[in-house]
Amino acid sequence: MNISVRYHTPLRWARGLANETVTLPTDASLVAALKHLAENNPSALRGMLLGPEGEISPHLVVFHNDSLAAAERNAVTLNDGDELRLFLAVSGGHDWDRAGACGRKQKESGVDLRAEGDGETRNTRSSG
Amino acid sequence: MTTKYEGYTGTWLHVDLTSGRIEPRELDPSLAEGYLGGNGFGSHLLWERVGPGVDPLAPENILVFATGPLCGTGMPTSGRVAVVAKSPLTGIYGDSNAGGHFGPELKSAGWDMIVFTGRAAHPVYLHIMDRQVELRDARDLWGLTTSRAEEAIRNAWGDDKIKTAIIGPAGEHLVRFAGIQVTSQRSAARCGLGAVMGSKNLKAIAARGHCKVPLADPDRFRDLARDFRRRLRENPIYPAVHRHGTPGIVALMNALGRFPTKNFQMGSYDEVDRIDADALEARAFVRHMACYNCPVACDKLYRLPDGRYAGTELHSVEYETLNSFGAAILNPDLDSILYANQLCDDLGLDTISAGRVISFAMELWEKGILTPADTGGLALEWGDVETTLQLVEMIAHRKGFGDLLADGVREAAAAIGRGAEEYAMHVKGMEIPAQDGRAQRSMGLAHVTSTRGADHLKAFPTIDETGNPEEARRRYGEEYLPELADPLATRYKPMLVKDGEDFGAVIDSAGLCKSGGTFVMAELYWPDIAEAMEAATGMEMTVERLKRIGERIYNLQRCYDVWHGITRADDVLPRRFSHEPSPSGNAKGQVIDLEPMLDEYFTLRGWDVSTGRPTAETLHRLGLADAVERLNLP
Incomplete structure (x- = not known):
């Protein structure tokens, strides 16, 4: 079956084009389609589509036939003629693995990031 | 002059435009402890000085330009200045916040804040060269566009590094949504504060400074700033936001x-x-x-x-x-x-x-x-x-x-x-700005709970805009998913909005940018800002304490609105959003029902669910006891 894929900025830069038609096995899943794109395209695009464990990147926003494919996107099955529109997310997010001294200390000391955390939640001091 | 806390210059300017008198004043440390700076300072001063009987365009309205303790420091995105007054567009609390370079320049001239009162007899502008401050005749600037007026001021002083905050003809003509143009080409645009400036015959502020902002723990602050800068650059959406x-x-x-x-x-x-x-x-x-x-x-x-x-x-x-x-x-x-x-x-x-x-x-x-x-x-x-x-x-x-x-x-x-x-x-x-509550429920709620009228930037909910379950999980916990990250879900959105409003009040008061690392990139959050505040000011700053300050500022703004007659009945979107289904896109067929979200929001806030007024218990908890009496709360 054939599906159409529309890339939006900055995926468009990484892919080097705005639209393409992709041929996939019948009843391929959305996940399979994204993995197909990742495997057959430049690494810059691959990094935007998939996370380090091969999962769909949390920063990828996918519209499947004009509907946002969000929490359920791992279960989406595609049909011939479907359209995927791919965007980078609006919000980034904090990654403890990227956090430096401040973030690591907060993590190690068990600081509760959660908005409704109870008790006296202290920030940590780099001086200890 | 210094306050007991670093991160501040320790002095601010009171400018009575009616008499032309300019007075330097010492920063009260309790103001810094309770309200941080920026919008917090402005909210407190407006509450103290401008009551319901004052027309926003009358000389009795005040106009506050306030920096925060992180403004003008080495902290990335620390270029913000807050402008606060009663809004001529809404008749309630009004603020606007601008980037650029004016805020840091004002602070480097040695001033945390300027408070204008009164009305000048003819157009004037305030010229600040470090500690030398004077009102200058601006009759020849009146009528000029903002770019021409800035050029004229710079030419007059032979200094193209002067930073300005200027109104154009719209402010002079008291257009109720006139903004203030801030060097370089940024705007404190919303709420019509340019008209307040025009009503005072104040064409511009021109500032030039040469001082450094003192810091409580410069080494720790430098390490944090370096770390934050690196994290922003490594954020997954940095390339797109930068480009x-x-x-x-x-x-x-x-x-x-x-x-x-x-x-x-x-x-x-x-x-x-x-x-x-x-x-x-x-x-x-x-x-x-x-x-x-x-x-x-x-x-x-x-x-x-x-x-x-x-x-x-x-x-x-x-x-x-x-x-x-x-x-x-x-x-x-x-x-x-x-x-x-x-x-x-x-x-x-x-x-x-x-x-x-x-x-x-x-x-x-x-x-x-x-x-x-x-x-x-x-x-x-x-x-x-x-x-x-x-x-x-x-x-x-x-x-x-x-x-x-x-x-x-x-x-x-x-x-x-x-x-x-x-x-x-x-x-x-x-x-209403360019969002639609039918397509993002949290934004619909944010538009009505904003203390300055329809606004996306008070709560600035970005976590659910397109669904960001990873960050939602990190910030709030697994138990709120998947609804919290779903733009069309209503459940848990009041929590997201309240947290954003309180956090945003802190960011706007600290002198940082929301479009940088805090909201759009969602990189920096409560613990980061608490640590930065402590390193800058020397205040012992826990996350809990910082949250309470944010909540206090937001509650005071709501109290100001309540004082001016606002109730839950005013927390509404136009009928179109609840009765006309969105015809296209992911939101096709959607309308928004605010009422259940408002019930939950008011409960979370500790406000009366039927009236939308903060309760006496909440205000006492936040150290706002005087509001209980002023609002005649039971």
């Missing part, structure tokens, strides 16, 4: 059905490809620009190389303006949007409200509510660029039909009558 700035989200918001089109009749624009980030970059991009100490550099310099508006050159073409002068009026002509943007900047108009009053008028024309007899013969057809540009000029100078629109959609609708109110897209008098 395009806010226009980068135009296409995505359109796909979500969250890109207001034709005065909110639709949520998607079928010609969006002509005005999105790629189109803008291809047509007019010149180079990247940055506010003070900002590694994100979302600002750009744009120039139109040819065509009817050839030579148009401007910074800061934002998502909002691409909507308000594009999709909102069905105008796919990118060149004319850029020209309209530059025109608004020069005349000193908020591009959001200016575009919204025009789209409102176009819908009234479409519906037959307005006729040539009302408009002075102008035909207000959708997408008519020439008429749009003509209206911008007429509004700024309050000429003809523009005089009616210059009061904003709420007042204009009331004056027009004949059912015009139905099409006035505002909350509490402020025109």
Whole structure:
């Protein structure tokens, strides 16, 4: 079956084009389609589509036939003629693995990031 | 002079424009402890000094320009200045916040804040050269556009490094959505604070400073700033935000059905490809620009190389303006949007409200509510660029039909009558920016709970905008998923909005940017800011304490609104959002029901669910006991 894929900025830069038609096995899943794109395209695009464990990147926003494919996107099955529109997310997010001294200390000391955390939640001091 | 805390200059300026008297005053440490700076300072002063009987354009209104303890430091994105007054557009609490370089310059001149009162006998501007401060005659500047006035001031002093905050003709003519233009080409645009400046005969502030901001723990602060800077650069959306700035989200918001089109009749624009980030970059991009100490550099310099508006050159073409002068009026002509943007900047108009009053008028024309007899013969057809540009000029100078629109959609609708109110897209008098609660429930709630009228920036919910379950999980916990990250779900959104409002109050008071690392990139959160505040000021700053300060500031702003008669009955969206299903995009068929979310929101806030008033218990907990008495709460 054939599906159409529309890339939006900055995926468009990484892919080097705005639209393409992709041929996939019948009843391929959305996940399979994204993995197909990742495997057959430049690494810059691959990094935007998939996370380090091969999962769909949390920063990828996918519209499947004009509907946002969000929490359920791992279960989406595609049909011939479907359209995927791919965007980078609006919000980034904090990654403890990227956090430096401040973030690591907060993590190690068990600081509760959660908005409704109870008790006296202290920030940590780099001086200890 | 210093306060007991670092991060502040320790002094501020009181300028009585009526008498011309300028007094330096010492910063009260309890003000810093309770309200941090910026919007917090402004909220407290407004509460203390400007009651319900004061007309926003009367000399008794105050006008506050306030920096925060992180402003002008080595902390990335620390270029913000807050402007606070009672708003002539809404009649309630008003603030606006601008980037650029003015805030840091004011602070480096040695001043945490300026508070203006009274009205000058003739136009003046305030000139600040470090500790030398004087009011100068501005009669020869009155009537000039913002860019011309800035040029004239710099020429007069022979110093092109002077940073300014200036009004244009719109502020002089008391247009109720006049903004303040801030070097370099940034705007404190919302709430009509430019009209407050105009009402005081204050054309500009021009500042130049040479001092460094003192820090409590410079080594620790430097390490944090370096770490934050690195994290921002490594954030997954940094490349896109840096390359395009806010226009980068135009296409995505359109796909979500969250890109207001034709005065909110639709949520998607079928010609969006002509005005999105790629189109803008291809047509007019010149180079990247940055506010003070900002590694994100979302600002750009744009120039139109040819065509009817050839030579148009401007910074800061934002998502909002691409909507308000594009999709909102069905105008796919990118060149004319850029020209309209530059025109608004020069005349000193908020591009959001200016575009919204025009789209409102176009819908009234479409519906037959307005006729040539009302408009002075102008035909207000959708997408008519020439008429749009003509209206911008007429509004700024309050000429003809523009005089009616210059009061904003709420007042204009009331004056027009004949059912015009139905099409006035505002909350509490402020025109709704380029979001749609039908497509993002949290944003619909945020528009009505904002303390300054319709606004996306108070709560600025980005976690659920397109679904960011990873960050939602990190911040709030697994138990709130999947609903918390779903833009169309209502569950848990009050928690998201409340947290954003409190966090945003802190960011606006600290002197940091929301479009940088805190909200858009969602990189820096409570613990990061608490640590930075402690390193800068020397205040012992826990996350809990910082949260309480944010909550206090937000509650005080709500108290101010309640003092001015606001109740839950005012926390409403226009009927369109609850009765007209969105016709397109991901939100097709959707309407929004705010009531259940408001119930939950008020409960979380500790406000009375039926009236929307903060309870005495809540205010006592936050150290706002005087509000209990003033609002006559049980």
